[in-house]
Amino acid sequence: MEDEGIIELFFNRDEKAITETDKKYGKLCYSIACHVLNQAENAKECVNDTYLETWNCIPPHRPSVFSAFISKITRRIAISRWRKENAAKRGGGEFCLTLDELAECLPDRNNTAKTVEDQLITRVLNDFLHELPVTERNVFLRRYWYAAPLREIAVQFGFSESKVKSMLMRTRNRLKKKLSEEELI
């Protein structure tokens, strides 16, 4: 079923919307949740929560890119669950590694208005990503948005793992420079 059809089902409050969403995007959502949480059972619960939140958001919201919309929800729920579970103990999961790598770009700072800063960072990130060559951008997003392991990215793009690592390092350095230019760090 096309995305528009699924969205219509949500608008009509037809429970078939969940079935169709699961059929089309269940694996994608599970894959995102699994990369962040590193645990099958939690990932499945996270996917179910995603469907519930999607059901609550549509209507009134009408997503323009349904796959990205549902991926965003999954990622947000998975990260939130990951935070709760790692509040006491840090460790485990691919997401942990991606945070360590991103930490190079932004040093600790605690006196900024977070909401305004978040919007600024998101805008800068959007500009930065649009300026990047497609391959570098997708490799960066596979790693830091989808939390995909390096080996999986290497296979996907036909690169060696070391090439992926160096490509990510260069992109992080460029991001750091960009954030610095925007006086965000």
Place this chain on the structure above:
Amino acid sequence: MRAYDLSRCLGEIDEDLIADAAAPTVIPKPQKHHRMIFAIGSIAACAALVGTGVMLTRVFTHPTPSEMSRDTLSYSENGAAESGVITGGTAGPVEPVYGTVSSGIYFVSNGQLSCRVLTHSADPAQTFALWKQLNQIGDDVRLIDVRIESELPDDLSDTAYSQMTDHQTHPLTCHLTVSKDLQNYFDSSDPSLLTESLEKTMLEGYETTVSHFRLHWEGE
């Protein structure tokens, strides 16, 4: 945690960027000097297969089925993730060099089987990785073992064996062992669809003709 803030902001980027990055990527064709290596590799792999065949049919003069040794091309997760090992006869282990193949990678889309033809290494580990990628299967699903076996029935008579063609005497079966996590990805309405896509992908992904497929679960 600042890295967490950055990751959270990254979560709010434009949706078209997210959708672009989610789409499976076609593996770029190897560059010219790589093609030469692959060509040499293909010839070496073919020579190894022909050599094994010759050994089995000629060096051991008319062996009975019970005397036949098995040809095995195997992949092991531990220690040989990037290469396989061919054993058989008295030739000892030979390290194969995988060539490239253009084969169909099957995936389940909207409850139906779809296929995308890609040029890739004949290494079964890479074929499996591409299949995982197109089926959006995460890294939790692992390839444990791949074996290609040439098996003859135990009750085959010498007369029947001598009447068989070379191809018939070497019917190859791909034995694939994967982690049970794959079952988490089964479509509840048709669980067999995903395994069917895996079977078709693996059978087409070899340089030689492999006619049968057996899926095994880790620990069984």
